[in-house]
Amino acid sequence: MPLYALVDCNNFYASCERLFRPELKTRPVVVLSNNDGCVISRSAEAKALGIPMGAPAYQWEHVFRKQGIAVFSSNYALYGDLSNRVMSVLADMAPRVEQYSIDEAFLDISGIAEPLALCRAIRERVGRHTGIPVSVGIARTKTLAKLAARRAKKDASLGGVFDWTAAPDPEALLRETEAGDVWGLGRQCAKRLASRGVRTALDFVRLPADWVRKELTIVGLQTQLELKGVSCLSMTEAPAARRSVLCSRSFGQLIEEREHLREAVCAFAARAAEKLRAGGLEAQAVQTFVLTPRHRENLPQHQGQATTTLPGPTNFTPDIVAAALRGLDEAFRPGFSYQKAGVVLLGLESAVVRQASLLDLPPEERERRRALMRVVDGVNRRHGRGMLRLAISSAPDRPWHMRQHRRSPRYTTSWDELPRIGRKVQEARAAAAGTGPGNARRPF
């Protein structure tokens, strides 16, 4: 019989921010999305203060200040590095690991003699080696493992690991779980279920399979079976092929000028094309979108988007940028203040196995373009992103660059930003005398 474990990093971004700042261990911590927009990670203390996920930062600023909450801009260099460390410890200890997101991984532990002992050892080692606390849920199916990990996180008496297969009364556990909290159901689904009187995971399990299949498709049926302990979702070790490439960003300040938007869209399109080439892919269409800030009801709202079809599959930056800019001309309306723009590349296919077409450029020209892009990518890899770019895309001091006022140092990925440990003599004396800035601290 299959057996899975889900390893879930507790409040991952907030935990990363705490690693080099022990004084934050008991303080509430929140991390804001790109551009300091809204709350995307909360420590347990911040949750207890009632700060919701997705809370817009500007609305909650007074609460942050009043409650002494430590607020951080997102620091993806740090989170990415610590995520890799966690995943590498998991890979050392478990036979098969499938990373599910930046802070979650499924382990296939079928046939392991003592799964509970292994998972406790994993939790202990990840914590000791990387400093990131994790919760582990063990179950016969991935969906139940998710629920088990939730429980492991919520109930402190479990010591961070919960084995669903050893639970004396699994039905009671399903009864305590809201249907909307089940992996694969989600809030939209939960609303539909609620209209049928289904509130808990147990109610959902008891629905007739025919109805579930008809109303919630095969995905709903799979979820139901998984909750009953029948494994439908196996380990998929190869990541699914990419369907699209997205590059978008919120701006540091609202943008009204078409020219500034053009620069931003051009940079996004160039970056997306670079991702495309890195994946050995070509795109057939380019979508451009622009958005005004949703939370500002007093501003006129506009969401514009336009898709441009390319004459043939390509990953040549000038083609993709030109298509994205044509899309922008359609999507843009004067008189609005835009907060976000993005470029999506669609209809991806492998650049190697492609069908020849009458519209194709002559082979010499294709090779010439490929060579040019290789040089551009090579230079940018060696000398930093954006070193070689189209003249239309801007220098990095433009207004649309991200706002990250409260980003912590890139402690683990930049030589100039390493954690500094210890104090200068004057500082230490001042602190010992209780006159310095750190007077609440020890005189080290």
Added chain:
Amino acid sequence: MRLRTNGLELLGPLDPADSGTTPKILLPLLLAGVQAGFPSPADDFIDKRLDLNEHLVPHPAATFFVRAVGDSMLGAGIHDGDLLVVDRAVEACAGRVVIAAIGGELTVKRLERKGDRMLLAPANPDYPSFDVSEREDFEIWGVVTHVIHKV
């Protein structure tokens, strides 16, 4: 059974009867081709380059670099501005230089045991030692395994 012939090393059973199945013979990678006479003296040097990571970072997932500030650990060879290699996978025991959290701050000190007391001791007579035996806000963060000092 192992056999050496002309610089060729055969690993594994040579006699099929040994294993009962088709013998599996593992051949070592030959770097200079098969030749009679002396082995190429260059063989000894056809090796990958020395990588300092192997020496300094046996546990990559658990190793962090930090910058030392101040002179409280001069006696341990740690100068202001030095780079410290900190390995969280190494067990902290008395006598080792550690990064510890105390009073909400990270500090580098030597862990010392005096009878049943645990101390954080500087390696500089100008600084005092701290008894951390009963401190609830004390925690070992990692063990300093190397100091990288620019001369």
